[in-house]
Amino acid sequence: MNFKIPRGTQDILPESSAMWKYVERKAHDLCRRYNYKEIRTPMFEQTELFQRGVGDTTDIVQKEMYTFQDRGGRSLTLRPEGTASTVRSYVENKMFGWADQPVKLYYIGPMFRYERPQSGRMRQFVQFGVEAMGSDDPAIDAEVIALAMSFYQELGLKGLKLVINSLGDKESRNNHRNALIEHFKPRISEFCGDCQGRLEKNPLRILDCKKDKDHELMASAPSILEYLNEESKQYFENVQSYLSSMNIPFEVDPGLVRGLDYYNNTAFEIMIDGEGFGAITTLTGGGRYNGLVEEIGGPQTPGIGFALSLERLLMALETQGVSLPVESSIDAYLITMGDDAKKKAPGLLHKLRSEGIAVDTDYMGKKMKAQFKAADRQRASFTLILGDEEIAQDTIVLKDLNSGEQEQLTLDKAILKIIESKRGEE
RNA sequence: GCGGUCAUGGCGAAGUUGGUUAACGCACCGGAUUGUGAUUCCGGCAUGCAUGGGUUCGAGUCCCAUUGAUCGCCCCA
Numbered sequence: 102m103n104f105k106i107p108r109g110t111q112d113i114l115p116e117s118s119a120m121w122k123y124v125e126r127k128a129h130d131l132c133r134r135y136n137y138k139e140i141r142t143p144m145f146e147q148t149e150l151f152q153r154g155v156g157d158t159t160d161i162v163q164k165e166m167y168t169f170q171d172r173g174g175r176s177l178t179l180r181p182e183g184t185a186s187t188v189r190s191y192v193e194n195k196m197f198g199w200a201d202q203p204v205k206l207y208y209i210g211p212m213f214r215y216e217r218p219q220s221g222r223m224r225q226f227v228q229f230g231v232e233a234m235g236s237d238d239p240a241i242d243a244e245v246i247a248l249a250m251s252f253y254q255e256l257g258l259k260g261l262k263l264v265i266n267s268l269g270d271k272e273s274r275n276n277h278r279n280a281l282i283e284h285f286k287p288r289i290s291e292f293c294g295d296c297q298g299r300l301e302k303n304p305l306r307i308l309d310c311k312k313d314k315d316h317e318l319m320a321s322a323p324s325i326l327e328y329l330n331e332e333s334k335q336y337f338e339n340v341q342s343y344l345s346s347m348n349i350p351f352e353v354d355p356g357l358v359r360g361l362d363y364y365n366n367t368a369f370e371i372m373i374d375g376e377g378f379g380a381i382t383t384l385t386g387g388g389r390y391n392g393l394v395e396e397i398g399g400p401q402t403p404g405i406g407f408a409l410s411l412e413r414l415l416m417a418l419e420t421q422g423v424s425l426p427v428e429s430s431i432d433a434y435l436i437t438m439g440d441d442a443k444k445k446a447p448g449l450l451h452k453l454r455s456e457g458i459a460v461d462t463d464y465m466g467k468k469m470k471a472q473f474k475a476a477d478r479q480r481a482s483f484t485l486i487l488g489d490e491e492i493a494q495d496t497i498v499l500k501d502l503n504s505g506e507q508e509q510l511t512l513d514k515a516i517l518k519i520i521e522s523k524r525g526e527e
Numbered sequence: 528g529c530g531g532u533c534a535u536g537g538c539g540a541a542g543u544u545g546g547u548u549a550a551c552g553c554a555c556c557g558g559a560u561u562g563u564g565a566u567u568c569c570g571g572c573a574u575g576c577a578u579g580g581g582u583u584c585g586a587g588u589c590c591c592a593u594u595g596a597u598c599g600c601c602c603c604a
Contacts, residue, residue: 105595160602164528182604212604217528219598228604386604410604438562471556473564488562502564 109224119427124411125209127256128229135248137205137231142186148176153396154185158302165214179213183230183408191234192399203235221413232406239336242367242405243343249371249385249407250349257423265369266357267337269329277328278304284322305358324355340367364388373417385409432519434476435462438469438488456516483519
């Protein structure tokens with residue numbers, strides 16, 4: 102029996118896990134600076150949470166959820182995104198009553214969607230997301246956007262494009278929605294089947310249909326921006342002026358629509374120009390969701406957040422040839438010769454390691470020459486050589502692999518030298 | 528759910544109109560160098576070409592099916 106990894110999943114092997122760790126650290130570090138606190142929620146939830154929180158009409162709920170029954174007959178679903186869980190926890194733990202408002206949270210973890218895998222789209226993928234709940238100050242919208250942009254920029258990504266839009270508040274949305282229906286209804290038969298279905302359910306989605314994008318009614322369709330009421334318009338302008346004051350360039354795209362139902366006012370996406378990027382250009386999606394907490398059973402509470410995929414980030418870094426400062430090397434490699442030395446190795450290694458030295462040795466019965474090669478491959482700074490001569494004199498040979506110089510000295514002195522050299526590097 | 532492409536050693540990859548010993552490179556192991564990592568040279572490393580059927584005197588090469596990977600559509604992160 103040969104076992105294979107499930108479709109749409111991947112093993113992250115040591116050569117890339119170092120990069121994962123690096124970008125995760127970057128996210129943690131950034132959130133610390135912005136004062137967002139980490140939240141860890143379960144990887145599965147009651148199915149109904151996602152139906153309510155993500156929206157029954159969305160593709161995610163309709164065809165992409167990993168849903169199963171547990172032994173108690175409860176319907177559970179592997180989380181397809183992080184916001185619903187975060188909001189559930191917010192409500193369940195009564196965070197609306199916490200002293201510090203807004204409540205600023207972030208998460209990093211795997212999400213699951215049952216889809217055909219392709220470039221930048223996996224069945225299990227890792228999202229880094231941020232949620233700020235309790236404030237509807239446009240400054241916090243700008244803060245959340247700035248956090249996402251900084252994340253990419255500090256990692257060295259180029260060619261980013263921030264696209265923003267306003268979906269308006271409830272009133273603006275409704276007016277716009279009616280205008281759209283009026284606009285498309287007379288000639289809806291000229292559109293694809295999907296769009297015909299969208300007309301009543303969610304006419305906004307017609308606007309980002311790829312099949313019908315050249316239809317003349319698309320260009321002339323009423324823009325949400327024309328339907329923003331005074332309050333929403335002011336809000337959007339404030340967000341823009343905050344972004345400008347942070348020198349974050351952006352583009353307003355009235356066609357930017359969110360796939361998830363709970364968004365209102367601010368919506369944004371961070372995209373990347375992409376050779377080698379295929380169909381995927383969206384790195385981050387985010388926006389404001391003032392109705393969601395209530396939908397999940399909490400008090401009326403505004404919120405805003407984003408989610409971004411670490412897979413796509415790493416893909417972007419790779420296509421741009423950005424090399425992360427990840428290094429896997431050890432301080433020393435112990436080379437033993439002869440049975441006596443071999444017997445002393447474990448005790449010696451233990452001592453070195455307890456001194457904080459990263460050290461390894463041979464367990465394959467290799468000859469000395471092969472042990473040197475292994476030391477090289479592991480990019481060890483030093484080799485420690487232990488043979489009969491050294492044992493007889495109660496010493497060890499310390500060789501600097503960069504300079505090639507070596508000397509015979511006591512173990513304690515060798516340890517001091519290695520530690521000294523480590524300090525020099527830092 | 529629907530399309531395109533692909534599937535040869537640890538990895539990258541040759542493999543011509545089907546023809547008998549499946550190139551080559553990298554990595555790895557050993558030797559030249561019996562206590563020192565470069566280079567060089569020599570040697571080793573696929574009873575098998577995703578799986579199962581079929582055509583044929585003969586199949587990695589042709590046909591069918593299955594599985595998987597990958598890219599795209601839909602949609603999104």
